[in-house]
Amino acid sequence: MDVAGGGRAARLTLSAPDLGAIMPRAIAALALAAILLTGCAASPAPRPTATEVSKSTPAARTVVGSVRVAATDEQFAAFDEANNADPLNTSYDCVAAASFSDVAEGAQIVASDASGEVVAIGSLEAGQYGFTDVEFFCEFPFSIEDIVLDEKFYGLSVGNVFRGDVQFSEEAMRVGPRLYLG
Numbered sequence: 001m002d003v004a005g006g007g008r009a010a011r012l013t014l015s016a017p018d019l020g021a022i023m024p025r026a027i028a029a030l031a032l033a034a035i036l037l038t039g040c041a042a043s044p045a046p047r048p049t050a051t052e053v054s055k056s057t058p059a060a061r062t063v064v065g066s067v068r069v070a071a072t073d074e075q076f077a078a079f080d081e082a083n084n085a086d087p088l089n090t091s092y093d094c095v096a097a098a099s100f101s102d103v104a105e106g107a108q109i110v111a112s113d114a115s116g117e118v119v120a121i122g123s124l125e126a127g128q129y130g131f132t133d134v135e136f137f138c139e140f141p142f143s144i145e146d147i148v149l150d151e152k153f154y155g156l157s158v159g160n161v162f163r164g165d166v167q168f169s170e171e172a173m174r175v176g177p178r179l180y181l182g
Helices: 019-042 050-056 073-085 170-175
Strands: 060-070 108-112 118-124 127-131 136-148 153-158 166-169 178-181
Touching: 060 118, 060 170, 073 136, 108 136, 153 170, 153 178, 166 170
Parallel strands: 060 178
Antiparallel strands: 060 136, 108 118, 108 153, 118 136, 127 136, 153 166
């Protein structure tokens, strides 16, 4: 190859890079990259704020409802007699008919989720007689505390296990479920 300036031919030689000088720099750069990437992966995920948690997890609440048990003719006669004796008394405690003797003040009412798992337990309060145009009954109010309503359906059962669960929607549980027996 002729290089301008003296008419002499100069020879251009190419040689392999000096690996001894490049290798320590390359290893240092790779080590630094690995440390930085590992540091990013090991950092903990940010914790949700209290507002974010309250939006994603429904709060526990108290469900209030009642169990109505059809009254017998004998119960109606006793109520009528007591009412005639004291017409100003509007509150008469009642006890469910013999076939529902397990439905009484203090009896457990069990709430379960769609899979049948028990999610909360409440208890019945004292029964009160009540009536409509077509029925006479003994009604037991109840409350179930600390239940999280985040399922589509819930089962409620009271007393005898052979009766099984009565299913209620989440909305019915919020409004106040009412079970009818007899």
